[in-house]
Amino acid sequence: MTARTRMNVYFNPELLVQVEVLALRRQVSKSAIIEAAVASFLSGDSSEKLEAAMSRRLDKLGRQIDGLDEDIAVLGETVSLFIRFWLTITPPLPETAQASARAKGVERFEGFMQTLGRRLATGDRFLKELSRDVDRSGYNTNEGDQGA
Incomplete structure (x- = not known):
């Protein structure tokens, strides 16, 4: 163990509280915090x-x-x-079918939103699936449109 020399210093009370909080959070002594801060301050690089x-x-x-x-x-x-x-x-759509189409559209949109909510909650992402599919197929984006 390295020999240490005692030094008494005075701190602004707010700064001392910050040092104490950091020492508790990192589970090290206040002296270690102060020593690291002084070493960092004195290092040229x-x-x-x-x-x-x-x-x-x-x-x-x-x-x-x-x-x-x-x-x-x-x-x-x-x-x-x-x-x-x-x-x-x-x-x-003809005028006679528009009301039922709107109702069906609302129903389908609600189903879509529920599916979207589940996917977002689980972390499933379309772009991740797309990346995996592209990696498996060996598709190279620098070669232009190969699938369209």
Whole structure:
């Protein structure tokens, strides 16, 4: 064990409370917290370490945003293709059938919302399924439209 020298210091009461809370939360002594803080303050490369850590974190966030951009693009394309398909194949209804079609539409939409709620609650996601299907089929998005 390293020999230690005692030092008496004075702290602002609010700062001392923060040190005590951190020591309890991390289950270490207040001296260990203060020693680590002073060592960090005195080290010459702390700003470089902080900058490197921030850079890694920003890179990770950038990759996550890129993934979200791809997901949004897939969703937008999926919705637009579905709407185009639906509008192309669905003939207009006569006036006499519109009331029953609306009632059936409400019923089907409620079923859709219940299914959506269950999938969101369980963590099942369409894009995850799509990724697994694409991985299994060996589809390469850089080769253009292969399935359409």
